[in-house]
Amino acid sequence: MAQFEEVSKKSALHPKPTGLTLQYGTAGFRTTANHLDHVMFRMGLLATLRSKKTKSTIGVMVTASHNPEEDNGVKLIDPMGEMVTPAWEGYATQLANAEQEALCTVLKDIIEKEAIDMSEAASVVTGRDTRPSSENLSRAVLDGVSCLEGQSLDFGLVTTPQLHYMVLCSNTSGCYGTATTQGYYEKLSKAFIELTKNAPKRTDDQKRLLVDGANGIGALKMREMEAFLKSELQVELFNDGSSGKLNYLCGADYVKVQQKPPQGMHMGPGQRCCSFDGDADRIVYYYNDSAGRFHLLDGDKIATLISTYLKELLTQAGLNLQVAVVQTAYANGSSTQYLENVMKVTVCCTKTGVKHLHHAAQEFDIGVYFEANGHGTVLFSKKAEEKIQQLAKDPNASDEKKLSAKLLENTVNLINQATGDAISDMLLIEAVLAIRGMTVQEWDAIYTDLPNRQLKVKVADRRVIDTTDAERRAVTPAGLQDSIDALVKKYKQARAFVRPSGTEDVVRVYAEADTQENVDGLAHQVSLAVY
Ligand code: 16G
Ligand code: ZN
Structure with missing residues (x-):
């Protein structure tokens, strides 16, 4: 077949270093950038096959998240914006490790095993972070897609969660949102502004937030988002990539692991601050108290704040929907105890890695999932979304119930349900704090972390x-x-x-x-x- 000849020919331009083996890990392939060109080309091929198989748009994101700038990586995004299924992770590993002459055989094996009709159309969307190596590597992905005659759309510089959002929008006929960065900003900012209308007395000082962009894509995208927020959030951006190195002495991973503020941030006592990671799918909050002591509010504190808020709204709305929180073994014992014993929400624990938490959260009416490291989001079941929407427009409902339903509706719109998203999580946290009139210290005091x-x-x-x-x-x-x-x-x-x-x-x-x-x-x- 002509397609395979093209693969043989083009793959020679993306040669695999002989003997190099890599594995599709928890979040895709990740290693030093100069070992990845052949992997990218092959992931372009695989994404095209996955698209033919699922008859949907598939995403390919080029990023190595919080790893050093010299590294890079790639992950595939499945039709509903989630991580690719385990069987295809296996194919990804096989394909990446096939020696040059065996590539077409491995490809044909996958096609046969999955009974893929090669005459199906294919559509792949790509995105990349700000690493210097990302541009060439994403070109290699596009080469792979075109070899198998797939259609591609390159979103260029986007955060990982933005690309997940594009995939979800593309496969739901626009019901989830418009598959453009403009569509993403408009959807989130509209929901945020609607929510903060419920906190009319917020002062400029309360609207102020210090953001560490990890010198990465999150900083770039935050700048674009700002214009849509109409000063309802006043962001002071640090580590915006104009001089510092990506993830170096900054970013969510650095702050969480080192338990100290990022370099280059000037934080006054009590000032609310947050850090994104290198591809803006993780966020942590923090502040210094008046004695100069550093306080970290990690994924567990975020999950607690959000689930408390949701539970309160559901009670006010009189909606009987189960809220569950999904954590991993790393969740601080105090958070689990607080959630189970005080909040009385269902808590479940899964293996580390977003795909495990995401999967578990899908089992509940409303599943809040967060890793302690700050990666997480909230999933609303179809049933939950429908109940909320019905109540919001029910002419017989009381004003109080209707208001709660409206708040819930805007909350749903503010959340990126495809995956954990630093920008969306940040806006949600800011909205919750505003609506509840809560300071960062009060949030921190909900429970005390065990050392x-x-x-x-x-x-x-x-x-x-x-x-x-x-x-x-x-x-x-x-x-x-x-x-x-x-x-x-x-x-x-x-x-x-x-x-x-x-x-x-x-x-x-x-x-x-x-x-x-x-x-x-x-x-x-x-x-x-x-x-
Ligand atoms: C990856 C995971 C992250 C997890 C981490 C654990 C995704 C998108 N990312 O970065 O969720 O916390 O791996 O790393 O799934 P470890 O296995 O080295 O501890
Ligand atoms: Zn990340």
């Missing part, structure tokens, strides 16, 4: 550690979990687990206990047990 510590341990082969119970218990090697249990018993309010990283060649250790000194000791002892 915790994360460590990484280098081992010969991290795959010898296998886990169960949403990564909270180690099954192998034999005896490891018993040692952890014995160590945990020595401390108060303690918990610890180990898991192999899905993105780095290390084992991660997490521990919690009553004091920082104790938890540091526990984490250290657990890390010794891993060897």
